[in-house]
Amino acid sequence: MSVFSSPAFDQHESVHYFHDRQTGLRAIVAIHSRARGPAAGGCRIWHYADDDAALTDVLRLSRGMSYKNAMADLDLGGGKAVVLKPADADVSAEQMVRFGECVQSLAGQYITAADVGMTDERIALVASATQYVAGLPPEAGAAGGDPSPKTALGVFHGIVAAVETRLQRGSVDRLRVAVQGVGSVGMALCEYLADAGATLVVADIAEQRVAEAVERFGARATSLERILEEDVDVVAPCALGGVLNADSIGRLRAHIVAGAANNQLATDADGQRLLECGVLYCPDYVINAGGIINVACEYSGNGDDATVDKRVVAIGPRLKEIFASAAAARQPTNVVADSLARQRIGR
Numbered sequence: 001m002s003v004f005s006s007p008a009f010d011q012h013e014s015v016h017y018f019h020d021r022q023t024g025l026r027a028i029v030a031i032h033s034r035a036r037g038p039a040a041g042g043c044r045i046w047h048y049a050d051d052d053a054a055l056t057d058v059l060r061l062s063r064g065m066s067y068k069n070a071m072a073d074l075d076l077g078g079g080k081a082v083v084l085k086p087a088d089a090d091v092s093a094e095q096m097v098r099f100g101e102c103v104q105s106l107a108g109q110y111i112t113a114a115d116v117g118m119t120d121e122r123i124a125l126v127a128s129a130t131q132y133v134a135g136l137p138p139e140a141g142a143a144g145g146d147p148s149p150k151t152a153l154g155v156f157h158g159i160v161a162a163v164e165t166r167l168q169r170g171s172v173d174r175l176r177v178a179v180q181g182v183g184s185v186g187m188a189l190c191e192y193l194a195d196a197g198a199t200l201v202v203a204d205i206a207e208q209r210v211a212e213a214v215e216r217f218g219a220r221a222t223s224l225e226r227i228l229e230e231d232v233d234v235v236a237p238c239a240l241g242g243v244l245n246a247d248s249i250g251r252l253r254a255h256i257v258a259g260a261a262n263n264q265l266a267t268d269a270d271g272q273r274l275l276e277c278g279v280l281y282c283p284d285y286v287i288n289a290g291g292i293i294n295v296a297c298e299y300s301g302n303g304d305d306a307t308v309d310k311r312v313v314a315i316g317p318r319l320k321e322i323f324a325s326a327a328a329a330r331q332p333t334n335v336v337a338d339s340l341a342r343q344r345i346g347r
Helices: 051-071 093-105 120-127 148-166 184-195 207-217 269-276 290-300 305-313 315-329 333-345
Strands: 014-019 026-033 043-046 077-084 176-180 199-203 234-237
Touching (some): 026 051, 148 290, 176 184, 305 315
Parallel strands (some): 043 077
Antiparallel strands (some): 026 077
16 A cells, blocks of 8 residues: 555545664654644654555554644644564564654654653653754743653543533542543553542553552553443543544443544544544543643743643643534534644645
8 A cells, every 4th residue: 555545535635664784673753744833742662564554553642643733733744653563573673763864854743752652761862863853851830751640641631621621520429430441641640640539440451550550540440342331421442543433432331432553533524423423532542632732832932830730721722612613513523623724734
């Protein structure tokens, strides 16, 4: 499959393939739009079934970053990178440095940061080879560092906004929330929810993370196969994308879907399916923008940690505006959000 024939291609400005024979690095950087500024988005390290799957992922993720940055009112365009991880080996330090050199070669068109598989140690290696990177350890009080807690903060406030809209309740106290994926973002979200009085159900591919959530928050463990159909008020997808489709939507028992995962809808039509089922959907790139807000403030040097928190909390009111517009137009929330995002990037 070529880039131009991919169903995920959406007038992307450029797609860059990188291969380094010496280190074995294989990576793709997709730049969707620079209408609002340099393309910014994290680097995902993942083992893909094949090269087409990697291309589809990076194209969808980079478009999502254009929309996310536009809806968060950031002076950034949308881009994303994927490093193709072999099935039988992990990425090496040398590959991370080489990836940084690849980013540097784009001369500021793309700013990278952390995503799935990118640890603090790896982002430091990337930063040793490029200036176009964010997510580094900050000085006390400054913006920066691991963006996961800020993503979780934004998702929490998004859930509160959705609960107020759909359930006419002012808090998540005693509500039931199913969190699919308790990695760095999902675990932080569980902490916010538990502190606010929510009852949690969790699932993850890593048993030790599930055990931690059970011990720390009194969560109930369930299987990955059952998490989306648990009898709860809110489902929070916080793992990989594509989990909401014609099959899974019909099995939802929740009234709200609000999570941190990117590209939660398998297709755009699944937003309509959620609407028809009476489920309020929080568009993923709106609710999960806390991390990129943190990245933007760090990279630009504008604002401290408190400034970041203030902008992240504003995700809740932003979602309420989308909910109101969608209800007035009798349209799915993803359609309304997509239209607003495209207007902001001039498409």
